[in-house]
Amino acid sequence: MKLSELDRADNYNDVWVLGEIAEGKVHRVTLELLGKAKDLAEKRISAGSKVVCLLLGHQLDGLEKELFSHHADKVIIVDDEALKFFNDSIHASVVTRLVNKYKPEIMISGATSKGRSLMPLVAVKLETGLTADCTGLEIDEDSGLLLQTRPAYGGNIIATIKCEDYRPQMSTVRQGVFKVQPEDVSGTGELISEFVLDEEKQTSLTVLSEEGLDGESRINLHDANVIVTGGRGVKNADGFKVIHDLADAVGGAVGASRATIDSGWISYSHQVGQTGLTVQPEVYIACGVSGQIQHLVGMQSSDFIIAINKDPDAPIMHLADVAIVGDLFEVIPEITKLLSN
């Protein structure tokens, strides 16, 4: 809502993370965001900011422990059968009411399919702004405002967005952008129970069941310590064999550039980059990938980057910690052989 004399900015504090549950467990992106929220709240300590996790769902008993050990100072749980399945209409009404009640200064959520559906609805109801798919969040030292960074204009510029006159400042962030901070198993905090009002349960949409996507979407690039990515340099679908062989040899997962997905060589669930996944493995091996900005935004925070490319001047070669100039069809089988022996 717009700040006015009656509803001043200093009435708003706390950094909220809109938590998410996946298959009965706290979603990894929630843990990543709690770590970031801790950083943000520390920089807003003068405003008395705390880290609060809002969790909606059904049969959530005990999940608060994991949230406290991942730096939540306070957990607000709304546990109701009406929240068993994701119904954006009910969820949005509950979140909006609680935001109006507790007045967080900042609210962040994962840019998951649920986050992407829910956050815009809540932002509209609250009449505030929302920056989607942020790749960076910081606090401006002078103004105390949230600086929300994201690629814009097809990744050609990086925009930093502020929401000066409306609260809360709202952002979504893709999984893998921030790292999960080390947990503090002794962490504890305040647990608050809230409820769903009867009128909030009145909706024209009835969700009968929820099913995960099947098949290749299970490939979990986010959990892989090593990702071996193939680009257009692999030439065709069969060319991915050398990429798979190397990934198998290092116990890693297979990533892909968009050019290879657009060519139909591999499925979208492997895509790394602006319109794919954001990943931060310990080792990222880019093979026959040129390193256009739309690809780099999805992997540049990897701990160690190895690039294999025929062109020594390809942008990825300048970003890489180790750049191997050569034909990937000669270089990769050699590396795979060495690692397999």
Ligand SMILES: Cc1cc2nc3c(=O)[nH]c(=O)nc-3n(C[C@H](O)[C@H](O)[C@H](O)COP(=O)(O)OP(=O)(O)OC[C@H]3O[C@@H](n4cnc5c(N)ncnc54)[C@H](O)[C@@H]3O)c2cc1C
């Ligand atoms: C809005 C928008 C969103 C986008 N989102 C994404 C995204 O999420 N992810 C993404 O990846 N891209 C994305 N793109 C596309 C991006 O701009 C590039 O077109 C794409 O990343 C290029 O893929 P590539 O590096 O595989 O292919 P190329 O740019 O064609 O590079 C191929 C590389 O392979 C090397 N090579 C060729 N043969 C060999 C060989 N035998 N051995 C070794 N090296 C070899 C070449 O020297 C070259 O550097 C997006 C574009 C737009 C406009």
